[in-house]
Amino acid sequence: EDKVVQSPLSLVVHEGDTVTLNCSYEVTNFRSLLWYKQEKKAPTFLFMLTSSGIEKKSGRLSSILDKKELFSILNITATQTGDSAVYLCAVEGQGGKLIFGQGTELSVKP
């Protein structure tokens, strides 16, 4: 059965800290891996990764995919209170089906 597992499930840090969120997967016919940020509303798209070893970067956020070891990490440097959210990892399998992980709840304290 296809599955996506994220760790840790929750994380509390202080502003300025760097965090690494993990996502491992077992999905048939892998197409891509996506990261989303969800605050109190709908998920918003962060990154889509399709190739191993190529880092995607957006400001203080970056992500990389390892298709051999079947995982991805999302890094956030110099965290701010506005980074507090649930970060969702999803893997796209056959037919465009997205399988989501359970999310990592990040709380950034001032």
Place this chain on the structure above:
Amino acid sequence: DTAVSQTPKYLVTQMGNDKSIKCEQNLGHDTMYWYKQDSKKFLKIMFSYNNKELIINETVPNRFSPKSPDKAHLNLHINSLELGDSAVYFCASSRTRQETQYFGPGTRLLVL
């Protein structure tokens, strides 16, 4: 200039009722989706339509029936609502089945 919109935002109803949630996207996307997010915040895909054609139909009760009158709309009708249907329902769309999905604001359904 909302990209993916859903109505209503909130829906409170009694068990046994029939209700519909509407979704519209103005992005010109070919593919639309319905997701359910339960109280544990776990997102799960329910249906996917590509150009009005059903392409993904996950294991959901027959009480849930999607309807796509055109490429820009995907509505979700739920018959005989049950307590366990209480959740947030998200609509999403993507340009093609292989591209990034953009989510609507969600509809919070509470069945009493």
